[in-house]
Amino acid sequence: MSMSQVDDAGVKSHERNGDDGEAWAMLGGVLALAASSAVLLAWQVATPRAIGLAGITLDRLGAALTLLVGGVGAVTFRFSMRYLDGEPIRRRFLRRLAFTISSAYVLMLATDLRLLIAAWATTSLGLHGLLLSYPDRAEAWRPARKKFLISRLGDAALVAAAALVWRDWGTFDLGAFLRAATAGPVVGPSATAICLLVAAAALTKSAQFPFHSWLPETMEAPTPVSALMHAGVINAGGALLLRFAPLVVRVPEALLLLSLVGTITAVLGMLAMWAQVKVKRTLAWSTVAQMGFMMVQCGLAAFPAALLHILGHGCYKAWSFLRSGGLPASAPSVEVVPPARTLGLAALGTGWGILTVAAASALTGFRPDHAPGELALAAVAALSIGQLWVVLLGPSRPGRSTFIRLPWAAAASLAASVAIFALYRGAERFLAPVLGDPPAPEGALAWLAATIPAVAFTGLVVVHALLPALGRRASGRAFHVHALHGFYLGAVADRLVDRAWGRRIPKGAEHA
Known part of the structure; x- marks a missing residue:
């Protein structure tokens, strides 16, 4: 050989x-x-x-x-x-x-x-x-x-x-x-x-x-x-x-x-x-x-x-x-919904969401009044229903007015609310042997922990609706650049890492 x-x-x-x-x-x-x-x-x-x-x-x-x-x-x-x-x-x-x-x-x-x-x-x-x-x-x-x-x-x-x-x-x-x-x-x-x-x-x-x-x-x-x-x-x-x-x-x-x-x-x-x-x-x-x-x-x-x-x-x-490595399909042209219409639909949808959350709670046994955290969770669910209305009713559809689509949006909202809290109740029962029966958090700190995300996510809904209008302003475009770079928090962290580790990289590593 x-x-x-x-x-x-x-x-x-x-x-x-x-x-x-x-x-x-x-x-x-x-x-x-x-x-x-x-x-x-x-x-x-x-x-x-x-x-x-x-x-x-x-x-x-x-x-x-x-x-x-x-x-x-x-x-x-x-x-x-x-x-x-x-x-x-x-x-x-x-x-x-x-x-x-x-x-x-x-x-x-x-x-x-x-x-x-x-x-x-x-x-x-x-x-x-x-x-x-x-x-x-x-x-x-x-x-x-x-x-x-x-x-x-x-x-x-x-x-x-x-x-x-x-x-x-x-x-x-x-x-x-x-x-x-x-x-x-x-x-x-x-x-x-x-x-x-x-x-x-x-x-x-x-x-x-x-x-x-x-x-x-x-x-x-x-x-x-x-x-x-x-x-x-x-x-x-x-x-x-x-x-x-x-x-x-x-x-x-x-x-x-x-x-x-x-x-x-x-x-x-x-x-x-x-x-x-x-x-x-x-x-x-x-x-x-x-x-x-x-x-x-x-x-x-x-x-x-x-x-x-x-x-x-x-x-x-x-x-x-x-x-993510595949070639994306050609995206259809997206209609820019006016901010006023988006905010209006989000407000109406959130109001309807509160009703559907209440109905879903009664059907599934979920109790949003049981603890501040679960009340905040119900509020986030209602905000999500508002965003569902924006998606379903925001863009105009040829031959289908908003009033014709409204019953479908209302029915979808109720179905989504029931699904959300049925899944939560199912997961709650599933985890009960592991978590036991812990007490419901209460007191000022518990209410503060529940209020912070509810207020912040409401603010996010408003900002998202106003993005088309902000894009036409110099301040809005500047905000877009800052957000694109993660508000430069990574640069601050990089400086701290360089101080702790140094700037040197192994020999042979090259910049692309």
Whole structure:
């Protein structure tokens, strides 16, 4: 046998081993997905009992979250195998992707604080490696470094919370800690500090203000990384809060913090998203806004809504990013609706939305007067009905006047309201074995946490209606430029990162 034949045989053997590794990784993802699905289906016909083993608890919450991680992970891994076919980074990328997905899967199930911290950190480290899949691109380094430093702040907050749990309760078991900390009518100072540290860790993980600017800047990473990041990893902060929900709901300071920061993030994300012209940056700012709203839901103690949001947004955003590389269909000309008509329809629709929300509440058993947070959630639903009216009745339709379309809009509004609160009630029952029966937040801080997002989202509705008029003014065009650049908060964060890390990038990295 000649030397060339030996070399060819070695190359083929190497490639075959690589293909075998990819096949085993894909099989593992499919099995994990099947396990989560089987557990969810079994619990629909049997008594819901959590299964605990070696710091991992498989309950309804964990099964739902791992179903999302496993599903998005399997689809992303399969997509990556084709997307990077022929690329020299392919094998290294797939190993890192499998490592990150596995870490995120464990993170969603971990109830031993040591295992939770380990999975929390390794998920972040795996994502850091994926963001630098093309290390020769200089534009990839700054957002990756920014994300790395922000994640270390979250790690420190979570480690500090675990240290306090061990010091004052002598355990690393999350379930035992929550039962002990919430046994009395009042939460002590130590438990309050732990809850605030957990909230801070969640804010850093889910790209909340002022830790959000790295997310829209990670466009140098391959498309599968964006899909996994925006559909799975970014939800880790919400998953952490859901795990600590029995304690979070008893700490008004934490609820106010989550509501305030989430509202600021959602408003910034929406304003920046409306100004973008590139598809992936629009999707990235959309994720910032959506994660802000998810934090608001946690701040309103509407944890069933937060779980629904995580699952729905994760599936939608994975689909959006994985199809973002295709050529978009030619968009039809869009009629610019006058601001006065938009505002009028939004006001009428919101008024009708209040009635449909009341009717849907009576039909589904949802009680908006049960707590300030649920009242605020009902107000946001009514605002959403107003926006539905703008979409259905705003543009003129040949041969179909507004009055002819009005009954259809009214019926669609009622159906949407019933669907919203039926889903919420279903998620509430689904999570009841995990969350128990926590008290409804009350008091001045709870009302403040509910008022802030309701007022802010009402303001967003008005601003969105006035955008066509603002675009004709110099001040409006200047505002558009500021929003396009995320109000320059990323530049401020860049300067801080440069001070901490330095400006140097590895040799060989070049600007595009």
